Amino acid sequence: MKLAAAALLMSVALWGLAAVVALPLSDWPLPWADPLSLRPQQILLAYGQLPRAVVALLAGALLGLSGALMQAVLRNPLADPTTLGVSSGAQLALVAATILWPASLDLGRGAVALVGAGTAACLVMALGARRGFAPVTVTIAGMLVGMLAAAIATALTLSQGYYLLSLVIWNGGALTQEGWSGGLHLGLALIPALLLAGALARPLVVLSLGGAGAAALGARVGLIRLAAMALAVVLSAVVSAEVGLVGFVGLAAPAIVRRLGARTVGQVLMSAPLAGAVVLSLCDSALMAVAALGGPDLPTGALTGLIGGPLLIALLPKLRAIVPPGAEAGDTAPRRAPSPWRRVGVLAVLTIAAAVVTLVAGRGPGGWTVIRGDLAATFLPLRATAILAAAAAGALLATSGAVLQRLTANPMAAPEVLGVTGGASLGYAAVIFLVPEPGPVMLALGCAGGGALSLGLLSVHAMRADLAPARLLLAGLAIGALATAVLAAIMASADPRAWSLLGWMAGSAARATPGSAMLLGVLALVALAASLVAARWLEILPLGPEIARGLGLPVARIRLVLILGAGLATGAASVLVGPVSFVGLMAPHIARSLGLLRAAPFLVASWLTGAALMIAAAFGARTLSYPYDLPLGLFATLIGAPWLFATLLRGRRR
Structure with missing residues (x-):
C-alpha cells in the first residue's frame, strides 16, 4: 500500500x-x-x-x-x-x-x-x-x-x-x-x-x-x-x-x-x-x-x-508449461507427396497463370475488362512493374518464413510472428527520423537491419532462457507489440515525417519503379538460391541440435547465418511494399499441406506460393475499390487469416 x-x-x-x-x-x-x-x-x-x-x-x-x-x-x-x-x-x-x-x-x-x-x-x-x-x-x-x-x-x-x-x-x-x-x-x-x-x-x-x-x-x-x-x-x-x-x-x-x-x-x-x-x-x-x-x-x-x-x-x-502434446501443430502430419517436383511444377504454372491474368484483366470505367489495343502500351508496363514487386516481396517473405519454420521446427514461426516485420518497421522509421532526406538504399538498409536485429536479439534471448518453440513465438509477438506501440506513438505525434511513415505502412506495390521492382526480383531469386544451398542444413536442423552436432554441423553459426538471412529478406520485402502480415506464415503451410516435406521442394514451393499470394493480394487491392488502390497488407491478411485459424483449430478437444 x-x-x-x-x-x-x-x-x-x-x-x-x-x-x-x-x-x-x-x-x-x-x-x-x-x-x-x-x-x-x-x-x-x-x-x-x-x-x-x-x-x-x-x-x-x-x-x-x-x-x-x-x-x-x-x-x-x-x-x-x-x-x-x-x-x-x-x-x-x-x-x-x-x-x-x-x-x-x-x-x-x-x-x-x-x-x-x-x-x-x-x-x-x-x-x-x-x-x-x-x-x-x-x-x-x-x-x-x-x-x-x-x-x-x-x-x-x-x-x-x-x-x-x-x-x-x-x-x-x-x-x-x-x-x-x-x-x-x-x-x-x-x-x-x-x-x-x-x-x-x-x-x-x-x-x-x-x-x-x-x-x-x-x-x-x-x-x-x-x-x-x-x-x-x-x-x-x-x-x-x-x-x-x-x-x-x-x-x-x-x-x-x-x-x-x-x-x-x-x-x-x-x-x-x-x-x-x-x-x-x-x-x-x-x-x-x-x-x-x-x-x-x-x-x-x-x-x-x-x-x-x-x-x-x-x-x-x-508461464506454466502445460501445453498439451501437439497443441502448436496439427494432430496429423500431411502425407509425403510421391512426386514432389511434379507438384512444384504445377504450382509454378498456376503462379505464372495468375500473374498473366492479373496483368491483362481488371476493372475499368465500364466494369471488368481485358486490356487491349492502345491502352495496353500505357497500362501493361505499370501493371507489370507492380506485379513483379508484389510477387518478389511475397517470395522473399515466404522464403523467410520457410527458413524460420525449418530452423525452429515450429510451423507457427514466421517473420510477422517472430517480430521481424515489426523490427523492419522500426528500422524504416529510424531512417526517416535520423537521416536527412533518406534515399531508397538507406531505407532498404534500415528495414533489413531492423528485421535482422530484432530476430538476432530474439535468438539470443531464446538461447539464454532456453525457451520452448511456443514460448519463442510469444517472445516474438512481444517484440512485435513493442514495435507497434512505438509506431503508434510516432503516428500520434505532430511530426510531418510521420505521414510518410503512415503512407509506407499502408503497403502498396504501385509505388515501385521498374528499377526497384527488378532489384527486388533479383533479391528474391538470390534468396531462393541461398535457401537451396542451405537445404541440407534445413533437412537436419528440425531433428534437434544434438543430432545436428553429431553429424558435424556448426549449429550456432548456421543458426546465426539463417537468422540474419531471414531478417534481411524480410526487410528487403518490406521496404518496397510495406509491412505485410501472414504471407510468411501461410505460404510454408500451404507447401507443407501439399505433401512437400523435404527441404528443397518445400523451399521452392513456399517461394512460389508466397509470390502467388501477393499477386492475388495486389489484384484485390487494385480492383476492389477501383479507381483507388487499397492497402496491400489488408488483402494479404484477409487471405492468410482463415488458413491460420484453420491450422489452430486442427487440435482435438482435451
Missing part, C-alpha cells in the same frame, strides 16, 4: 505541475463556479484536465480488473484485453462503424465496442477450447486475432482520409476529455464490476484447480468461465469506447500486485484495480507534464504500449 500511495502522490504531483504551468494556482476556479463566468484556461482545467485525471484512474481500474479476471479464468499470467485481441476487436468495430455504418453509433459507442470485443473473445475462446485452454496456445491465438483486427482497422482508417487524423489519435488511446460524461460512464461501470468480481472470487478459486478438478468438486466450469470472461470483455469494451486503445494495463496490474505479495484469486481481483488505476494515472500525468513543459503531446496508450513488450518477455519464464 505504501508503494501505491507513493506512486499515486507522484501522479498527483505531475498532474499538478501540468495544471500550474497551464494556469496559475491563484486562478483555479472554484468547484461551484458558474461555467459561463470562466475564462478559456479555467474551462480547460475544470472540464478537461481534471476530468482527464479522474478518467485515467477509472479506466486503469477497469482494465486492471479485466486483466485479473482473464488471467484467473485461463490460469495464464499473459492474458489481458490486449494480448487476447479483445481491445483490437473493439477498435475494429468502432472504426468500421465510424466509416461504414455511422448510423450504428446511435446505439452508443459502448454497444458497438462490445460487439467487436465479444466477437474477438469468442473466437479466441473457441480456439482455446479446441486446445484444452493451453496458456501458450491461447495467448498466441489472441495476439494473432489482435493482429488481424488491427490490420483491418488500419486499412479502413487509411482508406478514408477525412477520418484519418481523428482515428489515428483515437487508436493511440488519448484520454483527452471535454467534460465529465466519460468519467461518469466509467464510474458507473466500475461499481457493479467490483461487486460482480467479488461474487466470482470463490468460483474462480475452485476453477484454479483446473477444469477437471473443478468439475469433480461440482463446479459448473463452463458457466464460471462464461460469466468471468463476459465481465472482463464488457469492462474492456467500456474503456475502449470511452478512451480508445490503452494497452497492457490489464497485463501489468495483476503482475504488480502478485509481485507485492497478493497470492489468492480474491486478493488479486481486489488489488488489481488499484494497481491499474495507479499505473495509468502515473503514465497519463507524466505525459501531461511533458507536454506542458514543451515536449510532444502523445496519447497515453502509446506510453502504456511501450511497457507491454518488455513485460511479456519478463513474464514468459513464469
Whole structure:
C-alpha cells in the first residue's frame, strides 16, 4: 500500500505541475463556479484536465480488473484485453462503424465496442477450447486475432482520409476529455464490476484447480468461465469506447500486485484495480507534464504500449508449461507427396497463370475488362512493374518464413510472428527520423537491419532462457507489440515525417519503379538460391541440435547465418511494399499441406506460393475499390487469416 500511495502522490504531483504551468494556482476556479463566468484556461482545467485525471484512474481500474479476471479464468499470467485481441476487436468495430455504418453509433459507442470485443473473445475462446485452454496456445491465438483486427482497422482508417487524423489519435488511446460524461460512464461501470468480481472470487478459486478438478468438486466450469470472461470483455469494451486503445494495463496490474505479495484469486481481483488505476494515472500525468513543459503531446496508450513488450518477455519464464502434446501443430502430419517436383511444377504454372491474368484483366470505367489495343502500351508496363514487386516481396517473405519454420521446427514461426516485420518497421522509421532526406538504399538498409536485429536479439534471448518453440513465438509477438506501440506513438505525434511513415505502412506495390521492382526480383531469386544451398542444413536442423552436432554441423553459426538471412529478406520485402502480415506464415503451410516435406521442394514451393499470394493480394487491392488502390497488407491478411485459424483449430478437444 505504501508503494501505491507513493506512486499515486507522484501522479498527483505531475498532474499538478501540468495544471500550474497551464494556469496559475491563484486562478483555479472554484468547484461551484458558474461555467459561463470562466475564462478559456479555467474551462480547460475544470472540464478537461481534471476530468482527464479522474478518467485515467477509472479506466486503469477497469482494465486492471479485466486483466485479473482473464488471467484467473485461463490460469495464464499473459492474458489481458490486449494480448487476447479483445481491445483490437473493439477498435475494429468502432472504426468500421465510424466509416461504414455511422448510423450504428446511435446505439452508443459502448454497444458497438462490445460487439467487436465479444466477437474477438469468442473466437479466441473457441480456439482455446479446441486446445484444452493451453496458456501458450491461447495467448498466441489472441495476439494473432489482435493482429488481424488491427490490420483491418488500419486499412479502413487509411482508406478514408477525412477520418484519418481523428482515428489515428483515437487508436493511440488519448484520454483527452471535454467534460465529465466519460468519467461518469466509467464510474458507473466500475461499481457493479467490483461487486460482480467479488461474487466470482470463490468460483474462480475452485476453477484454479483446473477444469477437471473443478468439475469433480461440482463446479459448473463452463458457466464460471462464461460469466468471468463476459465481465472482463464488457469492462474492456467500456474503456475502449470511452478512451480508445490503452494497452497492457490489464497485463501489468495483476503482475504488480502478485509481485507485492497478493497470492489468492480474491486478493488479486481486489488489488488489481488499484494497481491499474495507479499505473495509468502515473503514465497519463507524466505525459501531461511533458507536454506542458514543451515536449510532444502523445496519447497515453502509446506510453502504456511501450511497457507491454518488455513485460511479456519478463513474464514468459513464469508461464506454466502445460501445453498439451501437439497443441502448436496439427494432430496429423500431411502425407509425403510421391512426386514432389511434379507438384512444384504445377504450382509454378498456376503462379505464372495468375500473374498473366492479373496483368491483362481488371476493372475499368465500364466494369471488368481485358486490356487491349492502345491502352495496353500505357497500362501493361505499370501493371507489370507492380506485379513483379508484389510477387518478389511475397517470395522473399515466404522464403523467410520457410527458413524460420525449418530452423525452429515450429510451423507457427514466421517473420510477422517472430517480430521481424515489426523490427523492419522500426528500422524504416529510424531512417526517416535520423537521416536527412533518406534515399531508397538507406531505407532498404534500415528495414533489413531492423528485421535482422530484432530476430538476432530474439535468438539470443531464446538461447539464454532456453525457451520452448511456443514460448519463442510469444517472445516474438512481444517484440512485435513493442514495435507497434512505438509506431503508434510516432503516428500520434505532430511530426510531418510521420505521414510518410503512415503512407509506407499502408503497403502498396504501385509505388515501385521498374528499377526497384527488378532489384527486388533479383533479391528474391538470390534468396531462393541461398535457401537451396542451405537445404541440407534445413533437412537436419528440425531433428534437434544434438543430432545436428553429431553429424558435424556448426549449429550456432548456421543458426546465426539463417537468422540474419531471414531478417534481411524480410526487410528487403518490406521496404518496397510495406509491412505485410501472414504471407510468411501461410505460404510454408500451404507447401507443407501439399505433401512437400523435404527441404528443397518445400523451399521452392513456399517461394512460389508466397509470390502467388501477393499477386492475388495486389489484384484485390487494385480492383476492389477501383479507381483507388487499397492497402496491400489488408488483402494479404484477409487471405492468410482463415488458413491460420484453420491450422489452430486442427487440435482435438482435451
